[in-house]
Amino acid sequence: MPPQPTPASLLRLAHLHTREKRKDLATQSVSQALRLDPDHPEALRWLAQTALENHQLEEALTFLLDSLKRDPAHLPSFHQIGHILLMQGKPSEALPFLQSAAPQLSPPLRAKAFEDLAETLSLLHRWKEAAQAFSLALPDHPNPIPLLQKHSHALLQAHLPDEAEHCLRHGLSLFPEDPDLTLALAKLLLQKGRLPEAQALSEQLDPVRSSRAQLLRNAQNAIAQIAPLDLEFAHSFALRDASQIPLAIPNGSRLMRVWRTLFATLQPHYSHLLFVPSLAHTPVSTAALSLLHLFQRSHGPQSTLLVVSDQNLLLSELLPPNTPVLNLPALSQDLSSLQRIELVFSLVQTLQPAHVHNVSSLLLWEAFQIFGPALHLRSRLSASLFAEDFNPEAFATDAAPPGLALSHLPKCLPFLHAITLDSLPLKHALLHHLALPESLASRLLPVGELSPEALAASLFAPSPTP
Amino acid sequence: MTPASQPHISFILTAHREGLLVQSALRSLLAAKTLAESAGLSIEVLASLDSPDPLTASLLEQSPILPLKLLHLHHRDAGLSRNAAVAAASGTFIAFLDADDLWQPHWPLLAFQAAQKDPRSIVWHPELSIVFGEEHSLFLHIDMESPLFQTQDLAHANYWTSLCFAPRSLLAQIPYPPTDPASGLGYEDWSWNLRVIEAGSLHKSVPNTCHAIRRKAGTLSRLTHAFHSKPAPSRLFHSLLSQAREQGTTPVQQHGGRASA
Numbered sequence: 001m002p003p004q005p006t007p008a009s010l011l012r013l014a015h016l017h018t019r020e021k022r023k024d025l026a027t028q029s030v031s032q033a034l035r036l037d038p039d040h041p042e043a044l045r046w047l048a049q050t051a052l053e054n055h056q057l058e059e060a061l062t063f064l065l066d067s068l069k070r071d072p073a074h075l076p077s078f079h080q081i082g083h084i085l086l087m088q089g090k091p092s093e094a095l096p097f098l099q100s101a102a103p104q105l106s107p108p109l110r111a112k113a114f115e116d117l118a119e120t121l122s123l124l125h126r127w128k129e130a131a132q133a134f135s136l137a138l139p140d141h142p143n144p145i146p147l148l149q150k151h152s153h154a155l156l157q158a159h160l161p162d163e164a165e166h167c168l169r170h171g172l173s174l175f176p177e178d179p180d181l182t183l184a185l186a187k188l189l190l191q192k193g194r195l196p197e198a199q200a201l202s203e204q205l206d207p208v209r210s211s212r213a214q215l216l217r218n219a220q221n222a223i224a225q226i227a228p229l230d231l232e233f234a235h236s237f238a239l240r241d242a243s244q245i246p247l248a249i250p251n252g253s254r255l256m257r258v259w260r261t262l263f264a265t266l267q268p269h270y271s272h273l274l275f276v277p278s279l280a281h282t283p284v285s286t287a288a289l290s291l292l293h294l295f296q297r298s299h300g301p302q303s304t305l306l307v308v309s310d311q312n313l314l315l316s317e318l319l320p321p322n323t324p325v326l327n328l329p330a331l332s333q334d335l336s337s338l339q340r341i342e343l344v345f346s347l348v349q350t351l352q353p354a355h356v357h358n359v360s361s362l363l364l365w366e367a368f369q370i371f372g373p374a375l376h377l378r379s380r381l382s383a384s385l386f387a388e389d390f391n392p393e394a395f396a397t398d399a400a401p402p403g404l405a406l407s408h409l410p411k412c413l414p415f416l417h418a419i420t421l422d423s424l425p426l427k428h429a430l431l432h433h434l435a436l437p438e439s440l441a442s443r444l445l446p447v448g449e450l451s452p453e454a455l456a457a458s459l460f461a462p463s464p465t466p
Numbered sequence: 467m468t469p470a471s472q473p474h475i476s477f478i479l480t481a482h483r484e485g486l487l488v489q490s491a492l493r494s495l496l497a498a499k500t501l502a503e504s505a506g507l508s509i510e511v512l513a514s515l516d517s518p519d520p521l522t523a524s525l526l527e528q529s530p531i532l533p534l535k536l537l538h539l540h541h542r543d544a545g546l547s548r549n550a551a552v553a554a555a556s557g558t559f560i561a562f563l564d565a566d567d568l569w570q571p572h573w574p575l576l577a578f579q580a581a582q583k584d585p586r587s588i589v590w591h592p593e594l595s596i597v598f599g600e601e602h603s604l605f606l607h608i609d610m611e612s613p614l615f616q617t618q619d620l621a622h623a624n625y626w627t628s629l630c631f632a633p634r635s636l637l638a639q640i641p642y643p644p645t646d647p648a649s650g651l652g653y654e655d656w657s658w659n660l661r662v663i664e665a666g667s668l669h670k671s672v673p674n675t676c677h678a679i680r681r682k683a684g685t686l687s688r689l690t691h692a693f694h695s696k697p698a699p700s701r702l703f704h705s706l707l708s709q710a711r712e713q714g715t716t717p718v719q720q721h722g723g724r725a726s727a
Binding site for chain 2: 054055057086087088089123149179180181182183184186187190191215216218219221222223225226229230231232233236237240242245246247248249250251255256259260263266267268342345346349350351352371374377378
């Protein structure tokens, strides 16, 4: 007579079948063990594992909780229960299980349990404790690089930016030139306002250098799998392998790097933007400075960001002290004019200022022409025009540009709620030439005819929607 | 757990005027459905027909490739069509496919498995889109938790295409905005991607997955790729600035009283 199987021997058999990938036989052995002992904790844990593999989290949880009734000190089960509750988005319920299990488990389970504990505490926004748990997960963790990044993130969230930086630098001392850690450090330095260091770090890296080969292999596999579905696709790639296809990274452009630098200089309290082509001893600059004074008096000295837009010429001594200034050409000299127009759009969309005023900035006039319908959804748009901006004879002689009033104003007028003019005759000339209806004519404001208060009232008071 | 009557995933095919190209999309859906079902998932397949041409309509109405639940719409708007299809779907998750594009067959299955492993509120994207047709490129979908990701970049570039995989509840809670190319706000998916982040959810990519995106002249996506198409205004970036200021991490650049020409 062969010996009667016991639950323990059946479970040993199940493990053997599992190692040989005979899942069906393994299941039979476990079922037999459970018939002999329906509450056998190891058999229940085996069922839990199978349920987990089939994404049946609730069932897995039930089996594990049942297994604890007979084996209440089984720490890996505590960890697994916590892990499942975490996967189910129940961090508060997961926490006590993980807090019990993590410190008592031995490596390598200990590292994973502390990682789950740290993730749970992060979800609960208990950042200091999360950072502590990440640090305890690190020593035996098989994949420390993502963990180092998460640890640094938790430290930053816990308002410990220096410790966050130290964590990443420590990681880089262990894994020199790791692209993920390097980029995480660059990002952190950018957040801390250390732009040159951040830029130097990010520019020395091809951000997907380490993963490019893997991406291309994945693409090649995908091409082989998709090709049978579509003739055009198959034909496209019949003579072309993935390594010949350019890899487009949405944030890999020079424009994006300039935008990041620009963004880091912005303050959320800029409620007014005043654009001027350059700041020098010119009548246009003088007019812009008068308006800047009016803006600062009406809204506070830090309310208005002066944007020098067309030429890298900025005489700062002309400005009141501590005026916020953005020198766009200095930042964007390698960009095309279309890219600089996109920068202007993003600047306005990001700040969503109450008011954007244009004093002869060609860049902003171009942006008004292209993006006017979108920009005026959130901001009042206005402009200043001068006598030199109206030159109708140019059309006949072709000797000089016709001026902004003729080249750009007509298309932008629907989006402009006010246009200041340097003379009353210019208003009459524009009315005559553009044949404006009275509703639009009221937006033309000759500054010589208005007191500063009246000008401020016209510029800043809410206007009827154009 | 998913009730017996509720499919794990609703595949939504958004069709318009794709003509014969829908046949390839249907083959793609069938391949993905077969793989997902062999892994134990239940799948429903819906096709939304938004003001279709007769050929597209008849190919889908009489599809011999796989049975479809058809939804006839007259929005002429990609975002509103998707919203209507989500409302008609019953799966726990939704996977979108435009009728001229293709999935790598294991995409919905791997996306489902990724979603099961990570219970947070997440919109999933493939790792790569293989652009083919009029142009060829590989478009990398950047995961929000990758060091490559910086939120402010989204003011300039749309990181993710519209062929996403997401919980139906999330799509119902955050519907797509209508498209208005005339106002210059032509990217309903870009605007929606921003709304998802504003609502506190994540965009993540599923490793080792691809879509094939057909680029052809005259399509809506081609039109909205025009230079001036931008997403609707979002408070996301302003909030980011305010947050950075609270943490004292954004420098103030100030001038005045000295020359720096």
